[in-house]
Amino acid sequence: MIALVKRGLLYVFMAALGIVFLTPMLWLASTSLKEQGQVFAYPPVFVPDPVRFANYLDAFARAPLFVWLTNTITITVFALIGTLLTCSLVAYGFARLRFPGRNVLFVLLLSTMMLPDVVTLVPQFVLFKSLGWVDTFLPLIVPSFLGGGAFNIFLVRQFYLTIPRDFDEAARLDGASNWRIWWHIILPLSRPVLIAVGIFSFVFHWNDFLAPLIYLQSEGNKTLALGLRAFISPTDASWNISMAASMFLVIPVLLVFFVAQRSFIRGVVMTGIQGR
Amino acid sequence: MSVDTVARTRRRANVRRRMPRHRVREAIDGYLFIAPWLVGFVFLVSGPMIASLLMSFTEWDLLSSPRWIGLANFQQLFSDPLVGKSLYNTAFFTFFSVPLNLAAALGAALLLNLRIRGRSVFRTAFYLPAIMPAVANAILWFWILNPEVGLANLLLRRFGLPELRWLEDPATAKPAFILMTMWGIGNSMVIFLAGLQGVPQSLYDAALVDGAGAWQRFRAVTLPMLSPVILFNLVLGIIGSFQIFTSAYLLTQDGGPEQSTLFSVLYLYRLGFEQFRMGYASAYAWLLFLVIMVFSLVQLGMSRRWVYYEGGDQR
Numbered sequence: 033m034i035a036l037v038k039r040g041l042l043y044v045f046m047a048a049l050g051i052v053f054l055t056p057m058l059w060l061a062s063t064s065l066k067e068q069g070q071v072f073a074y075p076p077v078f079v080p081d082p083v084r085f086a087n088y089l090d091a092f093a094r095a096p097l098f099v100w101l102t103n104t105i106t107i108t109v110f111a112l113i114g115t116l117l118t119c120s121l122v123a124y125g126f127a128r129l130r131f132p133g134r135n136v137l138f139v140l141l142l143s144t145m146m147l148p149d150v151v152t153l154v155p156q157f158v159l160f161k162s163l164g165w166v167d168t169f170l171p172l173i174v175p176s177f178l179g180g181g182a183f184n185i186f187l188v189r190q191f192y193l194t195i196p197r198d199f200d201e202a203a204r205l206d207g208a209s210n211w212r213i214w215w216h217i218i219l220p221l222s223r224p225v226l227i228a229v230g231i232f233s234f235v236f237h238w239n240d241f242l243a244p245l246i247y248l249q250s251e252g253n254k255t256l257a258l259g260l261r262a263f264i265s266p267t268d269a270s271w272n273i274s275m276a277a278s279m280f281l282v283i284p285v286l287l288v289f290f291v292a293q294r295s296f297i298r299g300v301v302m303t304g305i306q307g308r
Numbered sequence: 309m310s311v312d313t314v315a316r317t318r319r320r321a322n323v324r325r326r327m328p329r330h331r332v333r334e335a336i337d338g339y340l341f342i343a344p345w346l347v348g349f350v351f352l353v354s355g356p357m358i359a360s361l362l363m364s365f366t367e368w369d370l371l372s373s374p375r376w377i378g379l380a381n382f383q384q385l386f387s388d389p390l391v392g393k394s395l396y397n398t399a400f401f402t403f404f405s406v407p408l409n410l411a412a413a414l415g416a417a418l419l420l421n422l423r424i425r426g427r428s429v430f431r432t433a434f435y436l437p438a439i440m441p442a443v444a445n446a447i448l449w450f451w452i453l454n455p456e457v458g459l460a461n462l463l464l465r466r467f468g469l470p471e472l473r474w475l476e477d478p479a480t481a482k483p484a485f486i487l488m489t490m491w492g493i494g495n496s497m498v499i500f501l502a503g504l505q506g507v508p509q510s511l512y513d514a515a516l517v518d519g520a521g522a523w524q525r526f527r528a529v530t531l532p533m534l535s536p537v538i539l540f541n542l543v544l545g546i547i548g549s550f551q552i553f554t555s556a557y558l559l560t561q562d563g564g565p566e567q568s569t570l571f572s573v574l575y576l577y578r579l580g581f582e583q584f585r586m587g588y589a590s591a592y593a594w595l596l597f598l599v600i601m602v603f604s605l606v607q608l609g610m611s612r613r614w615v616y617y618e619g620g621d622q623r
Contacts, residue, residue, distance in 0.1 A: 046419060050433035056491060057436060059459060060448050072457050075466075118344040125341025129334050141345065144353055146604065148551055150573055151597045154580045154589050155356035155363065161370070178348025185345060210337045239441040241554045246581055257443045264450050264558055271451050278444035285439050293432070300495050301502040 060282070064088070064275035071271050084272070091277035099252055100259040101280060103169070107255060108237045110173045115180030115233045116226055122179050123188035124214045128200065144182045157246055171247040172240075176233070184229045187302055191225040192218060228299030231292055235285055256281050364591035369584045381591035391592065393567050394575040395599070397482060398550055401571065405486045406545040410538065413493040417500035418530075431501070438494025446558035449488055453559075475560055478568035485569060488555060496541045503537035504530070532616040539611045543604055550600050553577065572596050 058078075063071060064087055066080040091097060125131075126138055160171040179185055199221075200213045208216070244258040251259075260281060263274035289296055327335075339346070364381055368374035385391050416434050420427055440448075452459045453474040461471045474484045507530060515525045531538075553573040556564075563570030576596065580589035 042419075042422070042424065046424070046430050049416070049419075050430055053434050053437055053491065055459075056445075056448055056452065057440065059452070060444065063451075074462065076459065076462055122342045122345040125338050129338035129341060130331070131335035131338030134338065137342065137346070140349065144349070146547070146601075147353070148547055148597060148600050150551055150576060151360055151593050152353060152356040153576070154586055154593060155359040156352060157580070158359070158363075158370070158586065159351070159356065175348065175352055177344060178352060179345030182345075210334075210341070214341075235439060239443075241442050241558075245557075257441060260443045260447065261558060264447055274447050274451075278441075278447045281441045282444045285441060286436075289436070289439055297431075297435075297498055300498040 057282075060275050060278065063272055064279050066272045068270060068272060087272050087276035088279070090273050091280070094273060095259060095262060095277065096251065097256070097259070097277060097280060100254050100256040103248075103253060104238065104255040104257070107169050107172050108234060110169070111176040111237045112230060112233055114173065114176030114178075115184060116230055118177055119180035119184040119188050119229060120219060120222060120226065121214070122185045123192055124210075124218055126185070127189045127192035128197075128213075128218075129210065141182050141185060145186065153246070160247065166247055167249045167253055168247075169253070172237070172243050176237075180229070180233065184233070187229060188222065188225050191222060195221055224295070224298075225302070227292065227295045228302050231288060231296055231299050234288060238281070238285060360590045360593060363587050364594055366587040368586040370586060371584075374587065377587070381588050382595075384588065385591055385595055390567065390570065390575055391595075394570045394572045395596075397568065397570055398552070398572040400482055401485060401552060402546060402549040404483075405489050406542065406549050408486065409489060409493050409496065409545060410541055412490060413496035413541070414500050414534075414538075416493065416497045417504055418526075420497070420501055421504045431498075434497060435494035437491040440492075442554040443558065445488075446555055449555070450559055453484055475569070476565055478564070478566040481560065481564045481568045485552070485555065485559075489549075496545065499541060500534070500537060503534050507533045535611075535615040536617060539607070539615050543607055546603055546607065547600060550596070550603070 062078060062080055065083045065085065066077070066087075067082065067084050070077050070080060126134065126141075156171075157166075160166055163170075165171050165174075195218065199217050203213050203217055239257060240255075241257045244255045248254050248258060260278055263277050268274070363374065365376060365378060366374040367377050367380075420431050420434070424430075437445075451457075455461055455471065455473050455476060458474070460474065464471050472480050475481050511529045511533070512525055515529050520528060551573050552571050556569050556571045556574050557577065560569040563574065572592075573596075576589055576592055579585050579592060
């Protein structure tokens, strides 16, 4: 009997905690569907009545959301391709090929994982400015084609070490080059790790704010995350429209999460990414 | 031919003999495969770090050419009240938010590790806020923390508690940020959960046989077995929280009331990208870098005392 009560209390506690965690998100969704008058209602209204989908259209009228969305998709897709392609290439080099200085270079790679990116913020800007890349997408895309981040390389390399060498040795005896082995044998086997890396670089580039803030200036080049900033204004009371606009940023991330929930959670464990 | 050159030629011949053709080809391939990272390392990491160090000895607004001023930037760092203020704010934030988040994440993971129904539903609910885009989160919290119409004060009013000015009051602005980050514990929680599932059941069984209660099992089995994961989350948490920027920039761009939310990266951003004082910003970046490094190294050093590694005495 006591055990049963304890069990019941546990469920009540967990449910309460779940509600606490979900309230901000649900509040965002609910406000995005409210009429202006209901936004400030006291006591607060949780389920909008009537449901006003037109807020989403109003958001489009308020700001060039479509342009920002296109920019965000462009940057994210290219960054994703770059990350997946080059981190797998580099990981193969470190996992499978012997060359002088390999261990030293690998230690160097590991040490950059601990490096806070604030040190390189200013000089990287100077570099990209001198190349004339400021206010283009290049500073946001090109770094992804240069290995896609030390952590991703490390992760993929660890995965490659678990693939039996017999696979590539057999192909090598048949005269296959390293490039063929990488493309035809290793890459098809790396789905799980590449999905994990892919999900997180998607979320990272989709949500990223600092790099677009520094590099993108003209209105037509902004990403959604950067543009949405305009909706934070102490004088603007149309919260329902602001929330509707930010749903365009939130929904794709949620979709990826729910479609790939298993890989997503496994990916967190593998990558240990930490929000900022 | 001098003796020296003879020796060198012979050594080179030796190398060649030790490296047959296919090994040479393998090495060339190796460099080609890692070339993307190598290029990135030179141009995006080590090059910029050296440049940043050099820039920190100059005065440079990007328009005119940089002027060498020696250690003047570093001297100014120590007399600039906003440097002290921003470091204090960042340290304050880190000191409270990292342990709080770790404890909350561990607590949530312990709950999720119990044998209960609907575990994956609870896990999803606890995890979801962690993937909220920072900007959407800021829009949301800007409104939650609004003193007049925000959800936070509505709740306080509901329970008959005194209402707060949140981001408008220097006393509550930093705590408001600490509170906000509590919703983002999802990633550490999932990592803890994975760690918990790796603790062998046999250890708990043995503790039960010895008559250990729930708390003793937690102290004697769970905590030591989990300590490497705790260290991992701790170091990542410190590095991350030292670099808090986006939420602070979006919610209190001016640094908040009495500069109480002027965090380090926010000040760095202002110096570099609003005032274009590239040299001074670089000097501050190096100071911040050293502070973070010292903190991380101290953590790693202290960890020898409390982290338990299976299969080996680390000392």
